[in-house]
Amino acid sequence: MLVSVPTPPRELLDLCAGIHLDGLPLPPLVRQPQVAARLGRLRQEAPDLFHVEEVGRSVEGRPLQLVRFGQGPRHLLLWSQMHGDEPTATTALLYLLEYVRRHREEPRVARLLSSLTVHALPLLNPDGAERFQRRNAQGIDINRDALALQTPEGRTLKALRDRLQPMLGFNLHNQNWRTAVGETRQPASISLLAPPFDAARNDNPGRVLAKKVCAVIHEALEPLIPGRMGRYDDSFETRAFGDNLGRWGTPTVLIESGPWPSAEPDLPLVQMNFVALVSALESLADGSVERADPARYASIPLNWGQGFLHLLIRGAQVHGEAGDAFVADVGVAALQVVRSGAEGPRAVVTGTVEELGDLRVFGAQEIIDAAGLLVVPLPSEGVKEGDLLPPPPREARTLRLGQPAELMLLRPVEGPGAGAGTWRVERVIRYAR
Structure with a gap:
């Protein structure tokens, strides 16, 4: 047979x-x-x-x-x-x-x-x-x-x-x-x-x-x-x-x-x-x-059902809505959506901040080691990686669950010539709106 x-x-x-x-x-x-x-x-x-x-x-x-x-x-x-x-x-x-x-x-x-x-x-x-x-x-x-x-x-x-x-x-x-x-x-x-x-x-x-x-x-x-x-x-x-x-x-x-x-x-x-x-x-x-x-x-x-993230930022300095800065992981979830435009519809990926705290049990498509870095919302004006910025005010540092995943990771600049409290933009994170 x-x-x-x-x-x-x-x-x-x-x-x-x-x-x-x-x-x-x-x-x-x-x-x-x-x-x-x-x-x-x-x-x-x-x-x-x-x-x-x-x-x-x-x-x-x-x-x-x-x-x-x-x-x-x-x-x-x-x-x-x-x-x-x-x-x-x-x-x-x-x-x-x-x-x-x-x-x-x-x-x-x-x-x-x-x-x-x-x-x-x-x-x-x-x-x-x-x-x-x-x-x-x-x-x-x-x-x-x-x-x-x-x-x-x-x-x-x-x-x-x-x-x-x-x-x-x-x-x-x-x-x-x-x-x-x-x-x-x-x-x-x-x-x-x-x-x-x-x-x-x-x-x-x-x-x-x-x-x-x-x-x-x-x-x-x-x-x-x-x-x-x-x-x-x-x-x-x-x-x-x-x-x-x-x-x-x-x-x-x-x-x-x-x-x-x-x-x-x-x-x-x-x-x-x-x-x-x-x-x-x-x-x-x-x-x-x-x-x-x-x-x-x-x-x-x-x-x-909720075990995977699109982006996981590990061990960053975070400012929540109240209190002092703390060390936490930041989890970004992504969703594919269709947007209409002058050239017709297009598929894009949007992201939101959906998890905050100890996220060691989660997997992610991308994991960023952010030890020693500060994660803050990305300002509306143009910012690019490598820029040197003055310290952002407290209200500009606040990270909220549910906000769009438009973020930047900042590293404190030390050494001769660095202004007091200067930060370097190490990473810009931007999803489609």
Whole structure:
């Protein structure tokens, strides 16, 4: 008997890196027209491979498009961006579709096409994506609308589940950039969950299958991002789609994209999602998922929801809102947002001071040793590193939680020629507004 060998994760990573989708911006800037254009192009280039169908409309009338490929007896349903500001997997799904188109004649993809029928809804909340906000245009969290079904987007997803009766669903999200893996202080770049179908978090064959798929994904990604995979909290959420789909007969796999330790996180996270999805689909197509050990899923460390920072300034002199100066760590949390401008929308990273004190238990993308330095807010007028400044007044030294992370680190200047109380600007920290 011929035993299937999964595509090595690094080979999948290289395949993804070789895909360039002309005209597609970074994930935070992808909107429904760009998704529709990609799906239309796929249908034009491979009409016998892809079937595109409008399955509903958003609150503001934007089309919800479902693309299907494969002719196998086992049906899967994948959806992304039910939260409009969680865009990574929308782009990853477009990469997956292009990969299938390019490599359809190769044995692994041909087996996938003959074994599975894959239904993908790349953008479930186009109104939220347009605003880059979590909720839809009604102000409702679609992922808390599985029972009330007051959103047209939620009704569309429920109707798809009922019509297709998929054996498995993939619910694709982004999580907070402050999420760490357990207590390792590593960023939780990818987190997985096989959601429960009841409050007791029992197992049934469907949830066991979801755990096995998570084990397959963990095995594929762990060598690429060692120590940066977490397990999402599996408390039962009565209103959520993943939990209720399990009750309705379709177990789900949740993939959450989180913080990535580089200045440009979008494309690496797209690539990790691509590797995760292709590895999972291959294992389902060739049956190797049945050999996966669900105990591996249980061994994935749990997320630590507030354990990671974007910037950690260690051991600085700080002035709080009252009292004398003290030695403390300063933690900056970051958030990706979309700003409008004369040249169109752009994705930027904003930062705020969110932690102050002894922060030794936190991890961070960047850690600054600030022993002997004073950290103060950056003045509005131009200041650059290397400038010599007089001592700032007390009110200009005050550091407050929640303030924008526009800071400077000052070192006292000593020696001949230095004015009394002169400070040198050692570091300027500035995030987008």
